[in-house]
Amino acid sequence: MSQNLYDMLMAECCAKTEIAVETQAGKQTSYSQLASRVDGILGALTACGARPGDHVAAQIPKSIDSIALYLAALKGGLVYIPMNTAYTDSELTYFIGDASPRVLVCDPENQDRLNRKFATDRLTVMTLPAHDRAAPGPRVTQHPTTHRGPDDAAAILYTSGTTGEPKGAIITHGSLTWCTRQLVEEWKFTADDVITHTLPMFHAHGLFLAVNLPLAVGGKILLHDRFDAESCIASFARATVFMGVPTLYKRLLASPRLDAQACARMRLFTSGSAPLSQVDFDAFQGRTGQTILERYGMTEALIICSNPLEGDRIAGSVGYALPGVEVRIAKDGAVCPSGMVGMLEVRGPNLFREYLNKPDKTREEMTGDGFLKTGDLARQDADGRVWIAGRQKELIISGGYNVYPKEIENVLDTFDGVGQSAVIGVPHPDYVEGVIAIVVPKSAETRIDLDELSAFARERLAGYKVPKWFLCQDRLPTTSVGKVIKAKLIEQHRTIFSDTENPGR
Known part of the structure; x- marks a missing residue:
């Protein structure tokens, strides 16, 4: 049986006429229209020579089409590699050399320059095919979903490289499917949910959480090109969920418009990617009456811990390991007793497969019994609640x-x-x-x-x-x-x- 993530995200919703994505400019795309756009893009990728297992790199602005490109890569069994739109050509040179993509998808205004610099017999530089629903055109061929196993690569995300050379973490269909299913259950996502999406889509947070979860349940994405506190707060009148990082919560708190009335329709605010301060946690609760749900994850392990949806959400704590995920605190090769600070290690179906082209680095980051060394110092209470103390390197x-x-x-x-x-x-x-x-x-x-x-x-x-x-x-x-x-x-x-x-x- 295939475990292609695309089936989980779109198979049951692809014929729906309900809106899947709406942009700030008011452009709307239904699930059926999104599925058609996915097939159109997959046809273009195939025409460029992309075949199952090939890598597809993308450096394009955040849009409905960027979501469709991600889904097209999944459906075709291709490996999606999102690139930061701020990367310079010299930075792209490293990533393209490391990942060896078959196709590089770029913004039209950059195509000529990138084509001259990167195009070869093995790499095609392309832009997304034009799409105008009002104009007549050839009927889009519907492509079958490519069979994928749980260990097959779905995407490669490069770590930030804040302490060294970026590493390409290979994320599998199995780990993404498991994580999506688990978080839908943990955070009670339904088709009634509408998410305000302000995160970049070249990171796990903005792509694997803020896109996968609403699509998996037939919900709706309000897609913002970038974060703006005032437009974000205005969108809360139509949304139910917001996923943010601490910096965004600081900016929301700086707006006098943020209050309980503005957030009355919202049911869930989550925070991740960096530690949330207790000051901001308390201030947000005081202003809005909403308690931020802080969770903890990393590129290589997707989501590891989460505060409970129903239960105590405690400032400074990232909650408990997700069901099926094992965490332990270790120091000098021994497991630490409750309350002692040590390295947080994790094992479970959420883990990445390996680092691209870096087998020694993969072995270095894993223990002999299959735990990933997160690089984060933490302590764990007797009841399992986890508290992050900081990065070991810090x-x-x-x-x-x-x-x-x-x-x-x-x-x-x-x-x-x-x-x-x-x-x-x-x-x-x-x-x-x-x-x-x-x-x-x-x-x-x-x-x-x-x-x-x-x-x-x-x-x-x-x-x-x-x-x-x-x-x-x-x-x-x-x-x-x-x-x-x-x-x-x-x-x-x-x-x-x-x-x-x-x-x-």
Whole structure:
């Protein structure tokens, strides 16, 4: 029996006349029209020589057609590789060299340039075929869904590469089907759900969650080209679900229009891709009466943990492992007792297959008994609830003491006027690593007294945890899904304890 994800997402809905996707401009596409568009795009990919198992890379703007292209690749048994639309040609050169796609789908305005740079006998650069439902044209051939097994590749997503060379994680039809089915049940998705979609579609969050879940139940997607707080809040009057990242919740909270009335129709707000601060968790609850459901996942494991839909959603916790997923906390090769911080490891049907062209890296990230090392430090309560302490690579060892940046950031974020904080370790002549904190004011008019902030931290943290230097910046470097790129901050401030003059304190 085939386990092609396309069957789960579209097989039962492909004849429906209900709207599947609606754009901000008001363009609507029904499920039957979307299925027809999928067949048209699959025909174009096939005409370019793409065959089951071939890789199809895409660097196109977010649109109904970008969803149709993703579905067409699934239906045809092709391996979909979404690319960040901000990538330069030099960045694309790495990804194309690593992934060896058979087809590169691009925006029409970039086709000539990309064709000259990348087209070969083995790589065709194409744009999506024109589509005008009002104009007469040839009848679209309906393509059968290609048989796929659970271990067959459905997509390759490249990790952000914030700490090194990007790795292509091969995600299978089986893991995506399992994850979609599990989350539909966990979060009670139905055909009545309407999701406000503001996330990029070249990441797992915006593609595998915010697209797969509503399509799997015959729901509706309100597709926004990009995030804008005011249009997002306006859409809540028609939506039931919003999936966001902490940065987006900060921007929503900055709008005076965000209140309980604006969110009255909504049933679920989720947050992931980066830690959500308790300050923003509490503020959102106070303003809207809605409790954000924080969950935890990663490209290589899709979703690992989730706070319960019905039950306590606790700030700072990512909830419990999904049914069927095993998590453990390990340190120095041994499983940690409840409450002890260690490396979070995961095993289950949600895992990726391997890293493309990097067998040594795949082996390095897996344990002998099949657990994936997430790279995240965490602790687990006796009842199974998981709390993320931070990235292992971000752990600071200052004067022989372990310092967890997230613990300090949680304190700094509660100081009046602080909109965001980042704590890093940089070389120190005495402590080996010195703790410094970079804070961003809540607004351009906000002024933060760094001496007062230091005193605030000393009252709430053990002395070895208190940052030895505080800095104020207009913004922090982040990825497209809001993760702070601490490697850039470390590089920027690595000489702060050896400089004779500093802009901080």
